[in-house]
Amino acid sequence: MTYVFGPVSSKRLGQSLGVDLLPSKSCTWNCIYCQLGRTTAFVTERREFFPKEEILSEILETVASGKPIDWITFVGSGETTLYKGLDWLIAEVKKISKIPVAVITNGSLLSDPEVRRELLEADAVLPSLNAGSPELFERIDRPAPGFTFEKHVEGLRLFRQEYRGKLWVEVMLIRGVNDSEEALKEMAAVLAEIRPDMIHLVMPTRPAPESFVGIPDEELIQRAVFVLSSSAPVLHPAKGEMNLGSVGNLLDTVAGIASRHPVQERELEAALGKLFDGDAAKIRETMGELLASGRFEKVRQGSELYWIVKSA
Ligand code: SF4
CATH class of the missing domain: 3.20.20.70 (Aldolase class I)
Structure with missing residues (x-):
């Protein structure tokens, strides 16, 4: 050919x-x-x-x-x-x-x-x-x-x-x-x-x-x-998956990542899904707890929701 x-x-x-x-x-x-x-x-x-x-x-x-x-x-x-x-x-x-x-x-x-x-x-x-x-x-x-x-x-x-x-x-x-x-x-x-x-x-x-x-x-x-x-x-085809490590230090891990760059909400959901074997209730509950910590705010950019760390 x-x-x-x-x-x-x-x-x-x-x-x-x-x-x-x-x-x-x-x-x-x-x-x-x-x-x-x-x-x-x-x-x-x-x-x-x-x-x-x-x-x-x-x-x-x-x-x-x-x-x-x-x-x-x-x-x-x-x-x-x-x-x-x-x-x-x-x-x-x-x-x-x-x-x-x-x-x-x-x-x-x-x-x-x-x-x-x-x-x-x-x-x-x-x-x-x-x-x-x-x-x-x-x-x-x-x-x-x-x-x-x-x-x-x-x-x-x-x-x-x-x-x-x-x-x-x-x-x-x-x-x-x-x-x-x-x-x-x-x-x-x-x-x-x-x-x-x-x-x-x-x-x-x-x-x-x-x-x-x-x-x-x-x-x-x-x-x-x-x-x-x-x-x-x-x-972004080459994008690596977000890795949250273990459940123990979840809040600090997510805050650490979000302080460096905004985190897409659906990426965060997918990463929690891996951590909790796709347990939808556990994912929802954890996302609620993370938000309730007061360390994050959600912003909409185009069609995507992002989590960013709240400024002090
Ligand atoms: S990448 Fe190469 S082939 Fe493509 S537009 Fe640029 S110069 Fe042309």
Whole structure:
């Protein structure tokens, strides 16, 4: 197979059949975290890089093989929407299969009405937004000339107005680059304008071309989840489960965690569930006791309830 790979197991898309539409590396950006390495020459003109009939025939063959597939995911060795004719491929796949179709994109071409139109029949589109200011956008995504932050945000905003499928905006969180309170708040404000169905918080877990790129520590990640969830529900696939240790020092343990970052109420419930073998009455009673201690207050952020430590 030349274009199709997998299905690969993906935390966000289950068994995802990848379809690579581009020669490596064809991109409008040169991100500091790109797992494909640096962009040596920008590609900004859309075209049918490979014959679409050949790509379709590989997809059909793999689907017909009966492998379990949850999503057919168009994703390129670069920027997916540089491929001209995505609408034809999506429509043809949908004629022969009920498997939902996702498109992973950096979103840089969404200001082009033709690109937005080609994506309308996808079931989910996952564009990137890694910054809430032009300066940070330039520093992280290092776009080709003319691909400005304003144009990027405008493209995302227009697409949201026209698109009825799932818009899941992907935010790459990079240690010391876009994980400060100020950067997160700026991003949350832009995301609130875009109104995605969900924010997928992802980390640079793969080798990056710039050595300073790294994963923020867990407290900053939790902080990012909290700040960004003011705009839309946040999915953080790499999130570790909360561990409360033993029943003995429960109040201090929860207060210790909540003093460092807000604790999602449903995470706390899940952690207590593990401690009490899913005994719902015991979980309810313990949560009541913790609240009655007077050390916590609950705050709503978007659709989530969080516990924070009351200020003295
Ligand atoms: S948009 Fe994607 S492919 Fe392009 S440079 Fe950034 S990470 Fe790499």
